[in-house]
Amino acid sequence: DAQGKPIAHPEGSRLSQTNNLLSTNNLVWKNVYQTMVQQKQGVQRVKLGQEWVYVAYAPLRQANWSIALVIPTEQVENQLNALNTLAMVVAGVLAIASMIGVQQLRLLEQAEDRSTELAETNSKLKQEVQERQRAEAALLESQADLENRVAARTTELATANQVLQTSEAQLKQQAFQLEQTLQELQQTQTHLIQTEKMSSLGQMIAGVAHEINNPVNFIHANLPYAEQYMQDLIQLIKIYQAHYPNPVAAVQEKADEIDIDFLIDDLAKVLESMQMGTERIRQLVLSLRNFSRLDEAEKKEVDIHEGLDNTLLILQNRLKPKPGYLGIQIVKNYRNPYPVECYPGQLNQVFMNILANAIDALESTRILDSSQPQNPAQNQLTSYAERKAIAAEREEMARFHQSMPQQFDARQSTLSCPLPTILIQTTVADPQWIEIRISDNGSGMPEEVRKKVFDPFFTTKPVGKGTGIGMSISYQIVVEKHGGQLLCNSAPDEGTEFIIRIPARQSQTQVAPDLERLNIFSHPTTAQSYETNTQNSWVNPPIH
Structure with a gap:
């Protein structure tokens, strides 16, 4: 590292034996270590023990370290001898290649002649290709013009279709409004007809009620007298029965035939029913009069129960x-x-x-x-x-x-x-x-x-x-x-x-x-x- 401390070594025991490589007494190796600490790179041939070696070193700048590779010189020289042998083989191969090259040169001259012929043929083909390209360009231009025309026509059709759809929507809306207006007119007409009918019916009912009311009042007014006369007759019959408990056979037979007791009892109910009937007719006349107010246009406070009862x-x-x-x-x-x-x-x-x-x-x-x-x-x-x-x-x-x-x-x-x-x-x-x-x-x-x-x-x-x-x-x-x-x-x-x-x-x-x-x-x-x-x-x- 930057202080000369060993970080890694093939022999792990060397790490524990040496804390700082710069303190070595071997000046050659000390020079190598100092060069490595200075972040320099190079190759030196030094003696390591009894053996000469090559030391190649290079800095690791990101970590502020330096690494060295020790290679025995014997290995390097053996590789150099192999390279010499390889060089001799290559020289022989080159000689053979030269002879082959002369032969190939002749073949190349023949190929050049053929190439010239091919060039002439290629020139003619280029001319034909250019002519075809010009024709293709003209065709493409015609195609582009046709596409532009088709696009313009399509735009016109789309615009016309949109206008048609808008018109159709407007027509549908107008038809809907017309149908709605017609329906409202029909309802209004029906309502007016019904109102007119009810108004006419009201006038007719009022007239009929007036005509019915007079004779009914006459009958209703005479019922109390009829009831009084009936009571007088019943009292007369009872007085007669009290004074003559044993009437003649013809009278007794007629009394049994008509069931005089039931007749007396039911006659009161009949008159009561007639009274109720005339009263009902009078109420009906009143209801008809009230119901005939269908043409009244003003609102007023009324008893809805009266309207229900009249109906x-x-x-x-x-x-x-x-x-x-x-x-x-x-x-x-x-x-x-x-x-x-x-x-x-x-x-x-x-x-x-x-x-x-x-x-x-x-x-x-x-x-x-x-x-x-x-x-x-x-x-x-x-x-x-x-x-x-x-x-x-x-x-x-x-x-x-x-x-x-x-x-x-x-x-x-x-x-x-x-x-x-x-x-x-x-x-x-x-x-x-x-x-x-x-x-x-x-x-x-x-x-x-x-x-x-x-x-x-x-x-x-x-x-x-x-x-x-x-x-x-x-x-x-x-x-x-x-x-x-x-x-x-x-x-x-x-x-x-x-x-x-x-x-x-x-x-x-x-x-x-x-x-x-x-x-x-x-x-x-x-x-x-x-x-x-x-x-x-x-x-x-x-x-x-």
Whole structure:
């Protein structure tokens, strides 16, 4: 290394014997070591013991070391003798090669002549190649020109295609807008026609109601006198029976034939039924007048329960039992005590459409009543015995409805009820929103039909029975006119429920909660509402 310390030696024992090679007494080797420490290189011939050796040394500058190689001179001289022998052999080979070279020179002269001929031939070939290259260049130029023309034409076609696609997209957009405008025009036209029809119907109903009201008032006003006269006659009969307990045979026979006790008892019920009938006609006239306000354009505060009751009264004829079939019962659960600011005539139209659809759905599920005659001709009362049987049946039906519980889960009870039933519920969804639920226990509808129930002109009814515009108009009235929501929940064999949610005040701008989260079968508001003191009103079809 740089201090003269040995790093490596073929004889490992020398490393432990000598700490510094510069301290040797051999001047020749000391000179070699100093030269190595100075990072020099060279070769020296020195004597190592009894043998002469060559010392070749060179520096390792990266490590600041120096390395030396010791080669005995005998080995070097032996190699030099081998080189001398090799030189003699090479000289002989060169002599032989010279003779061969002369011969090859002659061959080269012949080859040169041939090369000249080949050069001339090559020159001619070069000329032909140049001519072909010029032709190829011209061909390439023509090809490039053709490619440029093709590229330009392709660009023109691409531009024209893009313009065509843009035009096609614009035409499609215009066609879509035109179709949408046409559909809106059809809906508007249908709505206007329906509004005009309802307006004309309202005027006609108002006129008919006025004409009916006069004779009904006349009949209704005379019923108290008829009842008073009946009571006088009954008292006269009772006085006669008290003074003449054993009448003549003809009188007794006639009394037994007409069943005088039943006649007296049933006559009061007949007059009561007539009183109820005239009162019902008067209510119907009032409902017709209220319902005929469909053309009113101004909103006002009204009791929506009155609109529901008026609509039910108008539809009462479709709710009554038919020959051989039970009627449709109405379950009302009104829980909204506040007046609602709305367009009452249009809202009545919504109630009419939904209730009429519910009745249509229940028409096919009405239960056959074997106790009722299926032939209308058999419905005439021809004897007191038949009238007495009908009276007994009426009392049995009344006891059946009186036995129903007053507090219950109305929706689940409606679904499980064996009779065709329509449930009407009104609630205050929150302080600013009113909710009306109208449900039935009919056959329901599949999902693909439910999704289209509000589409214009969509109907599942036979041709001539349904137009498919009632629910579409109802949706427009609730959503667009009142700023509310109209939702339909239905499933096969699980009935149908329509949910109407409108603001209590039309001036409010709050957004209604998302009705999609509501569940027809487990609505928390509905489930809780029947735990309070709520009077459920069961409206049953009349017997008379």
